[in-house]
Amino acid sequence: MDSAEENEMLKLLFQYQHGFIISKIMFTACELGIFDLLLESRDTLSSAAIAARLGTSHMGMKRLLEACVGLKLLKMERKSNEGFYGNTDLGNLCLAKSSPKSQYYYMKFYSEFTYPNFQYLADAVREGKPQVQPAYVTPAKDIFASMYSSDEGVQRFSNAMDSAWSLYGQEMMSAFDLSCFPVVCDLGGGSGALAKEYISLYPNATVTIFDLPKVVKTAKKQFVSSEECKISFQDGDFFKDPVPEADLYILARIFHDWDDNTCMQLLTKVHKACKPGGGLLLLEVALNEDRSGPLEAHIRSIMMLLFTTGRERTLSEYNALLSAGGFKEIQFKKRSFYSAVLGRK
Template sequence: MSSPEDPCYRLLTDYANGFMVSQVVFAACELGVFDVLAEAPGPLAVAAVAAGVGASSHAMERLLDACVSLKLLQVEMRGGEAFYGNTEMSRIYLSRVSPTSQCNMLLYMAKTTYHCWGRLAQAVREGKNQYLQTFGVPADELFSAIYRSEGERVQFMQALRELWSVDGRSVLTAFDLSLFPLVCDLGGGAGALAEQCLCLYPGCHVTVFDLPEVVRTAKEHVSVPEEEHISFQEGDFFKDRLPEADLYILARILHDWADGRCSQLLERVYHSCKPGGGILVIESLLDEDRRGPLLTQLYSLNMLVQTEGQERTPSHYRALLSSAGFRDFQFKKTGLIYDAILARK
């Protein structure tokens, strides 16, 4: 007979309440708790934190104590009163002043991803994304209207800049890319990955190719790299002529699309690629038996509820790339969230 001490029951309880943990992190980021503590000369009492973010003191105390249990904050007692400060994790990843802050990605997940996941069961029943049901975006307009506002588009671009500040070096150094002087980052947004590429391979030139509205938003509202070796070009990579390049980077692009659309895009890249050139695919790779890693499995479900795509195994990507004409397939798992695949023309 099971009991509350049964480890299976405890594990089930942890799983069932996992969404509450996410919301604690999301709420603390949205309120600016970690920013107030980062700016303070030392630990702060509950009332000071609450005043700093414009919140209720008694409610803030509950949030701060939950953050302590989650190791997002630390607490010390002085004369019977609790004083709170950031932990190393929150200093590095949750304070907006940190160069590796992940706040924008967390806020995007809170305001967009989280709502789509509320319809996961329906997505599994129907086998399709839930954007229309969740946000009223028609399926045929999914990738032109996926951002419900200019502000959301800006936030997602900033989120990608944060993401590549942590994972960019590992995927760009998985293979020696110095052999490719002319690089095109397809769907490269505000140029965050292009900027890292130029830092690692200063002899290259990177063209960031993205939709006109994305390029416009990036230049008007996001800090784009001001480098003579980085340029921006507007276009739709399914319809318009692609810039000529020695290497095409597709970072978090193919997982958005079903196999048919991936093949269409990869064939266009192959025909545009210079002889001897290559393609660098950056995605989170499933194990060949598709039973891990867990985070990649969750990302694949996220592709179900938000897009038309999925996460894939190395052999699945090999098949897609080979059918488009690419050869010399290599892949490397980085040990971080995103992995790298290189193939040649």
């Protein structure tokens, strides 16, 4: 190895070693409201003005702002020897709360729930089972029982899940022509972000969102859509209760929460309920066939190890599951982040 190669290797080591600090810098800037303030103010602001408006120390704020400039979340221009800060496009688009594509609530969920729980990753690897907190204190049935122990927990998770569809919902709903499926059921559909995307593409369709009672209760209270009459909610447990009859079942980020046997249980039930000629659409982050990546699939699969009994899978593994569940004509579409798998009854 020459010294240039060694330098490159050490840069990679530094980046990996400090990845969690980089996350926390971004989460903290979101939490303190820096991106919101800078989006609203429309003009760049000095560190002293930002600290005063957000009620923080000047010294701490200046340090955080400089780090955010280094990470390209903010930009800084000098005017009469003083730094003035503004959002970069990334800050405006993804980190300010009011942006339609905001990932603010995803950051909040990662900061408050995912980040502290990651200290138990070694335990999850040693024991080969999830380490959901506070599972050690009050054994929880699964991650949802743990996260949904308070209304705030339900809301926090739903908001986080919805954020992803503001970025990728449209491309995933248009991955296949689904116009032949007028009656749709989104199983584990949360607060309905994907259902809204479906209706905006297929205005003649109706979508029933089926989710756990606590999720449906919260979602109904908050649901705002011009398409309200086309989207309805039904509460229940998709393992225990009958699922609504439909032409198309959407299972978005559901299979990765469960092991193969549990997925088969759900698949068998959906196949029975599905109308002949109907379909099943899975949306997941797919692993490459040789399991070499992509990084987003490995990251999610590690999260599933820590929090659930599930995992991320290759498209061949989804193909095998759907075939075993009786679905035919299985097709795949890989998109920028998620993949879509469509099977027919």
